[in-house]
Amino acid sequence: MKTNQIKIKNAHIHNLKNIDVTIPKEKLTVITGVSGSGKSSLAFDTLYEEGKRRYLMFSDTQFGMDSVPSFDTITGLSPTVAASQCTIRQSNPRSTVGTRTKLSAVLAMLFASYGEKDPLYDDGLPLSMEMFQRNSAKGMCARCIGKGHTRIVYEDKIYGDMEQGIGDILEGRFSIISTWHNKINDYLKAFNLSLDTKLKDLTEEQFIALKYGSPKTKFAGVNFFAPTESSTLESLQNKKKISRRQELFAFTQAYAKEAVCPKCKGTGLGVQGMYTTISGKNITELENMYISDLLQFMENYAAKSNNILAREICIKLRCMADVGLYHLSLSRSVPTLSGGEIQRLFLASYIIAEMNSIIFVFDEPTIGLHELEKGKLISIIKNLVERGNTVIAVEHDANFINNADYIIDMGPGAGIRGGEKIFEGEYKEFLKCSTSKTAPFLADKNRFKTRSSTRTATNRKLVIEGADIHNLKNITVSIPLGIMAGIAGVSGSGKSSLVSDTLVPKLKEALRDKCVSDETYNPGDIICSARLRGVQNIKKCIVIDQKPIGRSITSCPATYTGIYDRIRKLFAETEIAKDYGYSAGMFSVNSEGGCRVCHGQGVINYHIGMGNSIEVKCEACGGAGFLPEVMEVELDGMNIKDILDMTIDEAAIFFKDKDRIICNILKTMQRVGMGYITLGQKTPTISGGESQRIKLAKELSKGRNAKDILYILDEPTTGLSFYDSQKLMDLLQELVDTGNSVIVTEHDPYVLSNCDYIIELGKGGGSDGGNVIAAGTPEELKNNENSIIGGYLF
Amino acid sequence: MSINNNSALINSLNSYILQKHYRLVNSVLLYKDGRLVLEQYYNKFTKESRNNLKSVWKSIIAICAGICLDKGFIKSFDEPVSNYINIFDGSRHPYHKMLKIKHLLTMTSGIYWNGGVHYHCPMVTQCLRSGNAAGYISDIYMKDLPGNVLVYKEWDVMLASLLVQNASGMNTYDFCNEYLYKPLGIQSGRWFTAPDGLCYTIPGNNYSGMDGDTEEAKSDLSARDMAKIGLLMLNKGVYNGKRVIPEELVEQITTPASKILGHETAQGTKWLQEYGMFWWLGKDGYSANGFGGQRITVLPDKKIVCVIQAKPTASGKSYDDLLQYIIENC
Incomplete structure (x- = not known):
């Protein structure tokens, strides 16, 4: 039976409330809704997981099963691939953009076959591809074993x-x-x-x-x-x-x-690798170029040499540039990429493969993109659809939703208050949907609250002089304090170089432990030649990035914010715990209380050959991760597992009158829009935007009446619906009103419109960027013809 | 010496080899109480045929180093390597100052090795292509403090070969020929000498473009010549009534220096074996082993020297069971 629809019946994983959905094939479908309403549960945990499972089972490459089916039926599925922003799995420091895309290997092949050898180091023997790969024993520098x-x-x-x-x-x-x-x-x-x-x-x-x-x-x-x-x-x-x-x-x-390394000069390669060149450059130099520059270089080379390998490389590089990755280099290590960049890296490889009838599932593909670049990405995705593929995207971006053929809106709230299908149909119909929390923002742009007046900048400011790291062109930037300042610019224009690589290290140098950040210190940064003035105007600086919270797989919001310690104490103080002599450690899976069989994981992985494994619920603890005796201890009718399964919203009610500090932290979590997340949600399933807001909540709950603190945030509204973005912006405005300063790196015109002052870098990315092209209030930028973002502001 | 006087033994040996599909075995030799009691050749091999030494060469280098000591070319195995290979004076790495000759002979130099028990290490290719083995090896990352960790690797034997050469002022092959092969009446081709002067026979096809296999082939020995080295060791340095190397040297070479997790056997199990100075030590004796099943095994208590030669290919085995079978049935 040929069908043009994917039909899901009775999906009920996580908070989904037994919903039926029909998704048209060969169309662009967008799933919208407030954060935590079940968009990802539907797109990734139901549709993608099942699509992947069926395809792999059919092709005999994998055999796996879920212990609990999360839906009744799904029909109309074809092979499904997903590009999500999960950054935690990309943590191999040796993995680079080049190795990930296999471009480094093709380049190595090119050098091995067509490279020009330096006569000084030419031993007359043929070169091999491995000699250009620092991870290979044939190519690596012996002194530093390839580390550089x-x-x-x-x-x-x-x-x-x-x-x-x-x-x-x-x-x-x-x-x-x-x-x-x-x-x-x-x-x-x-x-x-x-x-x-x-x-x-x-x-x-x-x-x-x-x-x-x-x-x-x-x-x-x-x-x-x-x-x-x-x-x-x-x-x-x-x-x-x-x-x-x-x-x-x-x-x-x-x-x-x-x-x-004195031997390889940091290239990590042996002499053959170091001294073989193509058009005068060795492979390390090429790998350190921006994709945009490298593309140009390779195009010139390909035109001159008429080399097939070089042309292959150009095709791949052009795809990467098209999805907005022109500012990366092949040597850039994958763990340092943002979630959006990783996703687009995968996207670039899908575009090359000329396939049809595939179902693509994307998670906010426009994340981290400038308005200008979003348009290009949308046309690329539409192209995928035209070729006969089905694209399903979870997305909050108005422009993207506008381009969708079909819309599914989830809601109405988050967590247990969500999981329902609010709307399903075409865009035009969607605008009329009155029950949706998203539609009104789309229908009427004025629904976005922008501040009627911008604050006037005080004379206190931070001045960065002579910033020249990476692509910054020896610029001087003055950031006013006591207001909300936005740093804008297309990808690769130098925003991160200015904030993360210049301002933050300099602040750390000046403020020492008064500068709070998760980033480990990089000695290279401290000697960057830029100078920073005006540090005396701030007492403390809090840097809130999108890196995962906690390092272990058992980290969760409760452990990160410190709530867990207090909860364990509450449990240890119960009569029954005292009777048995249970200490606080008994109520942690990482300590005495963890199930001995699954080590607190709740599941056991069985390897079933060919590198595949199936996850089976641990029989000893029934998937709880705790010892059975620990589960018998209850606090007001709830055991420790029940509490970890609570959302922040539920916990806030539960802990009312029980513990003031817990309530305080929970309330702040609600204020940053994280009410839907559960206390025990595992780190790998928390997105970068969510991590950032959890960190923000942790910092905010520490001092309520603090003044003269500088908060530095990187795209704080990532992954938030319009509704939640507004809530978060209100909170940030409140911070400024009580006498603090906020610096946000942002693409979202809505957030930027709410800033008091915007510094725009550009005008392009990579070597085309690194200059300040405009600075001033949003109103001023709208009238500044040099500004690119100005035209998109509200 | 009576040869082939035990047809029952030969028949059972032949059927054992046939049954086990040991098609690569070329020669099997056994001396007991100084008499050749078994000599069997396969694959058209004869007593004149010469077979690849592979890593048995390492064990020969150990004897050469010992002769250097005996003749006074080096003063002691405790001398720093830098006395003979200047580049190891510590200027490239502080650990080099602690690197002694005995560390090379016991595979405990601590130099980083990326590869398995054999010489198929890609770094060796880089090293040989560099045209300056000593310079290249002195550049390699020092993983462990010298003397602490045994890692079976080529660097140590390459340096030992170079050391014999620098200490004696003779090409390592000339040295070996003069002081070991001639007294024993061993016939060998000239060893391969790299352009930088390093005498190193094991590279095989690591010399891409240099026809390494042919170069290596020159170091081949016949089964009887290999047995002579075993007999020399069994008789504590005396061959045909003439002292060739001092008794203490045999003692020193075959004293356990450390344990090593050895080759993977045909059965897929790994065994723990003790290692002396480029010689493998077992429960009842010691042996010089090479890739693909080459071995000279000496069992002093039983007064046995056993030699096996086989074609060294990737499907080669160590033939431990064959050795066991021969010893038990002789």
Whole structure:
């Protein structure tokens, strides 16, 4: 039976309330709705998962099953691929844009076949592709094994004085590196020494063991712990209480450094790889170019040489440029990409494959794109549809929704208050839908609240002079304080270079632990030549990025915000817990309370061959992750698992009158629009935008009456519906009204229209960017013909 | 010496090899109490045929290093490597200062090795192409402190070969020929010497474009010549009544330096074996092993020397069971 529709009957995964949906094939369908209303549950967890499962089962490449079916029937499915923004799975630091897209491999092939060898290093033997790949043993630099940098320890500085005792080395100078403490005693015991033993009294073996460690002791050696400039700084940031003297000491005293590998000059390649060129450039130079520049370079080369490989490379590069990735380079490491960039990276490879009858599922494909670039992306996606594919996108962007053939609106609220289908049909009909929370914003642009008046800037400001990192063209930027400032510009225009790579490191340098951020310190940034003035105008700086909350897979909003510690304490204080002698640790899956069989995961992975595995609910704990006896302890009729399954909204009611601090944090979470998320939601399933708002809530709940704080946010409304965006903006405005400053990096015209002052970078991306093209109030930008964003502002 | 006097043994050996499909085995030799009690050739091999040494060469280099010590070319195995290979003076890496000759011979130099137990390491290709093996190896990342961790790798034997050469002032092959092969009456072609002077026979096809297999083939030995090395070891340095190497050297080479997780056997299991100085140590004796089943096994208590030669291919085995079978049935 040929069908032109995908029919889902009775979908009920997560909060979906037994809904039936019909999606037309070979059309662009957009699923809208407020955050947490069940858009992703429908698109990804139901449609994509089932489409993938059926295809893989049919082709015998995988056999898997769900323990609980999440729908009754789905008909009309064809092979389904999805591009989501899940960044946590892309954490291999060796994975780059080049390796991900296989372009590095094709480039390597090009160099191996057509590269010109430097006569000095030409041994007359043929080149092979591996010689241009730093991850291959045939190509990597032997000195740094492909890393491009080596660690150099200043031994003279540490051991120069043979009169000093062992303790003098460690106690005095390495005091900020705490990790050696436990191990040094092991060393002293193994060789029967004391901290007072002088270096000159050590035997050769003892001295070597002190420097480099020995199998006789667990101590890895002083050299291993010798702090580099960056590690001293990093440890300072983790520790709050440190004396001023120690602090100064740490800055001036570094005993090791991560230096560019002297052998390969940072390329990570052997001599054959380093000294073979194409049109005068070696592979590392090409990999460090912006995609836009590289495209031009390769096009010239392809035209000149008429090389098929080069033309293949051009096709791929052009696709990447078309989806708005021209500002990346092939050497850019994948974990540093934003969720939107990763998604578009996948999208670029789909465009090349000339296929039809595929179902594509996208998660907010326009994220991180300038208005100008959105238009291009929309036409690319429409092109996919024209070729006979079906595209289903979860999207909040008005322009994108406008272009959809078919719309499904979910709602009405979030979490348990959502999960219903509000509307299904064509765009024109949708505008008339009165029950939708999205439609009114589309129908009437005036529904967007923009501030009638902008605040006048005070004379306090931060001035960045001579910013020249990456593509910034030695610019001077003045950011007024006491207001909401927006940094705009197309992708790759230098927004992140200005804020994350110049302003934030400089603020860290000046404010030390008064600058709160998850970012680990990068020593390269501190020596960037830009200067920052006006730091005295702020007391504290809080950087809120989109990196995942917590590092472990069991991290969740409850653990990150600190609520969990208090909840465990409440449980430990119950009569029944006291009777059994359960401590707070009993109520954590990571501690004593975790199920021994599944280690607190709730599920067990069975490998079924060919690299595939199926997830089966843990029989021992019934999927709870906790020991059964822990589950017997109840707090007002709820056990620990029940509480972790509560949404923030539900928990706020539950904990009312129980714990003031928990309530306070929960209330702030609600205010940033996170009321729908559950307390125990696992980190991998939390989007970048959600992480950012959870972090914001954590910071906001700390000090309510704080003043003179600078908040730095990166696209705070990512993934939020119009309705939720408005709520978040109200909150940020409130912050400014109480005497703080906010800097947002943003593309969304709605957010920018609400800023008091906008700095626009451009005008293009990559080498075309890096200049300030316009600055002023939104009104001023609208009338500024240099401004690109001005025309899109409300 | 009586040869082939035990037809029952030969018949059972032949049927064993047939039954196990050991088609690559070329020669099987067994000396007991100084007498050749078994000599069987397959695949048109004869007692004159020479077969690839592969890593048995490493064990020969250990003996050469020992002769260097005996003749006074080096003072002690505890000497720093940099005394003979200057580039290891610590200027490239502080660990080099601690690198001693004995670390090379026991595979504990600590130099990073990317590859398995054999020499198919892609880094070796890079090294040989660099045209300066010592320079290349001294550049390699130092993974462990010298003397601490045993990793079976080519770097150590390449450096040992270079060291013999630099210490004696002779090409390593000339040295070996003069002090070991001639006294034993061994016939061998000249070893491959790289343009930078490094004598290194094992590269095989690692020398792309240099026809490595042909180069390597020159180092081939006949089964009887391989057995001579085993007999020399069994008799604690004496061959045909003449002392060739000191007794202490045999002792030193076959004293366990460390344990190693060895090759994967045909059965897919890994075994733990002790390692001396480029010689493998077992429960009852020691052996010089090479890729594809080459081996000289010496069992001092039973006064046995057993030699197996086989065509070294990827499907080659270590023939542990064959060895066991021969020893039990002799």
